[in-house]
Amino acid sequence: MTILITTPNGGVGRHLTEALRERGDVRYLVRSDAGAKALDGVRGEVFRGDVTDAADVRRAVVGVDRLYLAHPFADDQVAAETNLATAAVEAGVRRIVKLGARAFTGDGIVPDAVTGAHDLIAERLHSVSVPELTVLRPDRFLQNFLPAAASIGGGTLADPAGPGARGYVDVRDIAEVAVAELLAERPVGGDIEISGPQALTLPALAGRFAAALGRPVRYVDVPLDAAWRDALLAQGVTPGVADGLYGLYANYRSEGVAGLGDGVQRVLGRPPRSVDDFAADLLVPALSGT
């Protein structure tokens, strides 16, 4: 058996790599020099390639039985994931575990490009008849807040997702579900909704971070305005991605209370990690010494 892992250094993918690093039957598809270096010490094969390059894709899928399919939200996401998956199926892959996203529900929701990209890719996967297909549908990642750890430690949780409550999920749980689905003799398969154990508003999240840090943390609403968009563009985000993120955050702001997903319990037989687990394991250590 050969398992192909895309984004092996990605937010979710790095935890798959950690779980699989002692296995010899894994191929890690990595693009950058830094990415290849970060895989030093894994027992499997480090394969250099770009998922937007057709020749790289053809070589990457040779002999692959199972595929973890993930890609950042980007202008090329739909093409990258559908081309790789199609080549993999043509090469004989039997199982694909795709990282998708939770669908929005309720009044006031407008189709957005981030969720829409996942829907298009999933549709394509169904149309090429993958023998065993799992689509992971996680809610918003808790790890999104780690790059802002210093600001949170300084007392401010600033975020544009608005007043709703959602089941913020620890990406370590998503990765564990993905690994279980990749390795199982009989995967659960189908759509797997993944969230944390509780729907929380951003002020409530700030309160939980404050309790873990032992200092006050105040939530500040970031409006989805021109300044917000300009800041994204200044970071090198393309206009198309900025528009997509605008649509995504507008839906976060409209949704109210998001439903929870039972995927962690269903696949792993245990409850999902809580915000408190995330804060103690990752947020507090990120701030140690500050």
Ligand SMILES: NC(=O)c1ccc[n+]([C@@H]2O[C@H](COP(=O)([O-])OP(=O)(O)OC[C@H]3O[C@@H](n4cnc5c(N)ncnc54)[C@H](OP(=O)(O)O)[C@@H]3O)[C@@H](O)[C@H]2O)c1
């Ligand atoms: N953030 C959230 O709250 C959230 C919630 C639900 C769903 N999602 C979904 O999660 C997905 C992102 O997952 P993630 O955060 O685990 O990934 P990620 O961290 O965004 O993935 C980054 C990795 O992708 C690799 N990569 C980018 N372009 C590539 C290319 N052309 N060829 C090969 N590798 C390439 C990069 O490799 P190099 O470093 O080598 O360039 C990098 O290591 C998105 O589809 C998003 O919609 C996110």
